Amino acid sequence: MIEWNGREFEGEDLRDEDFTEGELRDCKFVNCDFRHAEMKELQTHGCQFVGCDFSGALLNNSVHHNAAFVNCQFEAANLFVTELKGCKLTGSSFVEAVLTGVTIAGGDLSFVNLRSQDLKGQKLRGVRFVEADLYGCSLEKADLRDADLSRANLAHTKLSGADFRGAAMDGVPFENMDVRGAKLDMEQAVLFARAHGAKVD
Incomplete structure (x- = not known):
């Protein structure tokens, strides 16, 4: 069993x-x-992965504490019930990755590619999603309170029951969003109304 400390x-x-x-x-x-590496039940603490390729890797049931995965590729990787605690995933891509049961506890997912991923019911409160590509994602019943979704792509996402109250949504193209059933605070509701041509005083 691999046990590495401070190696580069x-x-x-x-x-x-x-x-x-x-x-x-x-x-x-x-x-x-x-x-395609075997990484099931791996635990990482404070590690940095920069520009690494995890395509097809098996990360099932792995746990990552305060790790950084910057500009990494996770195409078709298996992250079933993986836990990401306070991790930085800036610029990483999860095209066709298996994210079933994944836990995202805090952290920075700015500029990530999560297109068409199922994040239904996820507890994503306070997570940074600045300019993240969430096109076509299922965010139904997700808790996104106090998250930073500035300039994120939320086009064609499923948002029924999602809670956005307190989230930063500057630059989000509300005209491409269907917010029926989602919970918005007053500021967000005004932005949505203006995006659809309403005059709000």
């Missing part, structure tokens, strides 16, 4: 490493290849 890697091919049930602390990985 750059441009390494780590596809053959078995990270199952391993533990990584304060490690740094830059432009490393984790494609």
Whole structure:
């Protein structure tokens, strides 16, 4: 079982490493290849992954504390019941990734690609989604209170029952949103009305 502390890697091919049930602390990985890697039940603490490729990786039931996954690829990766606690995922892409049962507790998901992902019922209070691509996502009954959704793409998202109260939504194109059944605060309701041509004094 891998137990690494404070190690650094750059441009390494780590596809053959078995990270199952391993533990990584304060490690740094830059432009490393984790494609199809076995990473089930891995635990990371304060690690940095920059420009790494996790396409097809098996991250089922892994737990990540205050980790940074910056500009990483998770295409078709399996993150079933993965826990992301206070993590920074800026600029990462999750195209066709399995996110069923994932836990996102705080953190920064600005500029991420989460197109068409199912985030139904997720507790996303206070999470940063600045300029995130959430096109076509299911956010039904999600708790997005106090989140930062500035300039996020929410076109064609499913929002019934979602709670946006207190969330920053500057620059969000409300004209492309169907907010029926969603909970908005007064400021958001005014922005929505103006986006649809209403005059609000």
